[in-house]
Amino acid sequence: MDTRVDVRKTYKLFINGAFPRSESGRTYPVSDAKGRFWANASLASRKDARDAVLAARGAQPGWAGATAYNRGQVLYRVAEMLEGRRAQFEDEVARSEGISSRKASGIVDAAIDRWVWYAGWSDKFAQVSGSSNPVAGPYFNFSVPVPTGVVAAIAPQDSALLGLVSVVAPIIVTGNTSVVVASQERPLPAVTLAEVLATSDLPGGVVNILTGDPAEVGPWLAGHADVNALDLTGVTDDGVSTQMQVAAADTITRVLADVTADWTIDPGLGRLRAFTEITTVWHPQGV
Amino acid sequence: MSLEYAPAPESTDVVDIKAHYGLFIDGEFVEPIDGTTFTTINPATEGVLAEVSEAGPQDVARAVRAATTAHTRTWARMPGRERSKYLFRIARLIQERARELAVLETLDSGKPIRESRDVDIPLVAAHFFYYAGWADKLEHAGLGTSIRPYGVAAQIIPWNFPLMMLAWKIAPALATGNTVVLKPAETTPLTALAFADICQQADLPAGVVNILTGDGTTGRNLVEHPDVDKVAFTGSTEVGRAIQRAVAGTQKGLTLELGGKAANIVFDDAPIDEAIEGIVNGIFFNQGQVCCAGSRLLVQESVADQVTEALTQRLRTLRLGDPLDKNTDIGAVNSAAQHARITEYITAGENEGARRWTAPCAIPERGWWIAPTVFTEVSTAHRIAREEIFGPVLAVLTFRTPDEAVAKANNSPYGLSAGIWSEKGSRTLWMAQRLRAGVVWANTFNRFDPASPFGGFKESGFGREGGRHGLSAYIRSEVV
Numbered sequence: 177m178d179t180r181v182d183v184r185k186t187y188k189l190f191i192n193g194a195f196p197r198s199e200s201g202r203t204y205p206v207s208d209a210k211g212r213f214w215a216n217a218s219l220a221s222r223k224d225a226r227d228a229v230l231a232a233r234g235a236q237p238g239w240a241g242a243t244a245y246n247r248g249q250v251l252y253r254v255a256e257m258l259e260g261r262r263a264q265f266e267d268e269v270a271r272s273e274g275i276s277s278r279k280a281s282g283i284v285d286a287a288i289d290r291w292v293w294y295a296g297w298s299d300k301f302a303q304v305s306g307s308s309n310p311v312a313g314p315y316f317n318f319s320v321p322v323p324t325g326v327v328a329a330i331a332p333q334d335s336a337l338l339g340l341v342s343v344v345a346p347i348i349v350t351g352n353t354s355v356v357v358a359s360q361e362r363p364l365p366a367v368t369l370a371e372v373l374a375t376s377d378l379p380g381g382v383v384n385i386l387t388g389d390p391a392e393v394g395p396w397l398a399g400h401a402d403v404n405a406l407d408l409t410g411v412t413d414d415g416v417s418t419q420m421q422v423a424a425a426d427t428i429t430r431v432l433a434d435v436t437a438d439w440t441i442d443p444g445l446g447r448l449r450a451f452t453e454i455t456t457v458w459h460p461q462g463v
Numbered sequence: 464m465s466l467e468y469a470p471a472p473e474s475t476d477v478v479d480i481k482a483h484y485g486l487f488i489d490g491e492f493v494e495p496i497d498g499t500t501f502t503t504i505n506p507a508t509e510g511v512l513a514e515v516s517e518a519g520p521q522d523v524a525r526a527v528r529a530a531t532t533a534h535t536r537t538w539a540r541m542p543g544r545e546r547s548k549y550l551f552r553i554a555r556l557i558q559e560r561a562r563e564l565a566v567l568e569t570l571d572s573g574k575p576i577r578e579s580r581d582v583d584i585p586l587v588a589a590h591f592f593y594y595a596g597w598a599d600k601l602e603h604a605g606l607g608t609s610i611r612p613y614g615v616a617a618q619i620i621p622w623n624f625p626l627m628m629l630a631w632k633i634a635p636a637l638a639t640g641n642t643v644v645l646k647p648a649e650t651t652p653l654t655a656l657a658f659a660d661i662c663q664q665a666d667l668p669a670g671v672v673n674i675l676t677g678d679g680t681t682g683r684n685l686v687e688h689p690d691v692d693k694v695a696f697t698g699s700t701e702v703g704r705a706i707q708r709a710v711a712g713t714q715k716g717l718t719l720e721l722g723g724k725a726a727n728i729v730f731d732d733a734p735i736d737e738a739i740e741g742i743v744n745g746i747f748f749n750q751g752q753v754c755c756a757g758s759r760l761l762v763q764e765s766v767a768d769q770v771t772e773a774l775t776q777r778l779r780t781l782r783l784g785d786p787l788d789k790n791t792d793i794g795a796v797n798s799a800a801q802h803a804r805i806t807e808y809i810t811a812g813e814n815e816g817a818r819r820w821t822a823p824c825a826i827p828e829r830g831w832w833i834a835p836t837v838f839t840e841v842s843t844a845h846r847i848a849r850e851e852i853f854g855p856v857l858a859v860l861t862f863r864t865p866d867e868a869v870a871k872a873n874n875s876p877y878g879l880s881a882g883i884w885s886e887k888g889s890r891t892l893w894m895a896q897r898l899r900a901g902v903v904w905a906n907t908f909n910r911f912d913p914a915s916p917f918g919g920f921k922e923s924g925f926g927r928e929g930g931r932h933g934l935s936a937y938i939r940s941e942v943v
Contacts, residue, residue, distance in 0.1 A: 307930065310914050311912035313912070427921070454918070455898075
């Protein structure tokens, strides 16, 4: 009897909209939650991290310059694409996290809904966090949030999909671009998410996903002068966290640490605020 | 025809400077336990004004302890409407003592009395007035409904706007329920010590505000104290970096307001006369010792000659001298160290090939003075076009197109402020959208208001002071 041999996927990095292997040629074995070999993931190097930052920097002005309406539609499109491939994500999340397919289904629901939730903020956040300021003089004075720039994030280690989405969506919706280091032990849903991002009208370079060791590439990203902000949500080692925060100080890089990593509750606006700057404009009034 | 001015010095009778000051801890002036003393001088005369205490490690510990106790027992428990009224009281006391504070500020810092009287002190009172009104309305600030202060805020401020920086730090911290330990700059402690007296007159509960004088060592001890919950610093990027490293891996909140190298951009359709006044105010206000100073003048090529000619004409009329004289435009620079630093940059500008022009004014025999200096033929690679000088030195560069102006303006590790001079509103807003700067002034410069958020991008720091946004620097935000 013929049994069909399945075609397995090669899991690679996601940089500038393409799927390269690590330039170092390195990989590391990824197991499922039961410890069985699943795939070899790319082990990103310092050079890969730098390439990713370069891609993110290149994409940033265009993405920030897109209209808020446009960015919202792109994020919503991600939700549509994810919905269409939900079976694959349910399978990968279940295998990665060692949970039932029913529970995995609920997590995929939440991940899709999180994209939708953040998509809606694209053209509302400035209204909620900006202001017009009644200064004592003949000026129209207003404050608006603008993206910080390139944000490097260490994605949560335990929640391979929902945690990742909860970190990435708030970074990019306001016009930042990102370099994200996926969960080290559960990186495969991140690579599959990259396939969704690549087919969601998201410009190349807006999200770049690295797989590998956060303790290896994290400090390089933290000290990179072209990284404007750090999201340390997924850093589990206090020593690595401190090391990254110290490196961040070289160029006064903004740092988000100390977060409540509960992906089931309403996220609020904290992450949007963490990666936006306020610009205040004094415009004269007169005839 | 040139006008002659008779001297018009402001009287110093309104100030009563003590020979010696202790530290203000837990509501009282006390002598340091393990500190020493230093003197503060008048930079316009080099005369000693007073002897001031330098807080040692034990003094820092006791101030932090006082602030912790005041936070848990008094200030955090007090309803916002009551905190509010203390801040209103302080605002009123500052208004009542405005003349005294202005003279004191000028004596200790060297800035012209015209500025301390008309800008600094009115803004100090306004800042307390503004944040007083927030103290009982925090749940309406759009920052969530469970508003929690950090606890004890360690605040370190610079010497360029001594009392104004104190107000920017203390007013929002107290409004949100934090208590503070503030360290004024080593060279300008006197108005902060006068503020301690104002806290006593306002019957502010003991320990809510503590003032520790001292130098960088005192500051470091304060920042690194384990019971400090929040650090707010205004000063150089170099020290900001050290502070960011020091708080790395701790739970301390941090906001930094650091250096700048602002572009002041003049288009060919600008109202030139107004622009000249704005350029002068942008770089010569407070002798250029302003983090948001418009130290890089970007002029559209077609009007470059006209603008530099009109600018040097205008600078010939500025009056440099006694800061207490009401006609003085340019006062003394703050210290011998700052004088040396500015002088070094002027030498560097000449050595690197830029063309120097210095306003012809007589320099007094004593004190530290730098005449307004303009460099033309400056390239973007020159140090005077890249590094913060913090002095009355302007680097003039040119551009042809708005795109080039944006590229040149943003070509800096800093991003604190920028100016745009044009009569075309659409172009101004187009520029404002592209400039990576926290404050953008259109057809004005160096304007401040308590309702207007202030703070930088990139290496100019993070966090905002002023406005609704300034509250978030003192509220522990829950990020999910």
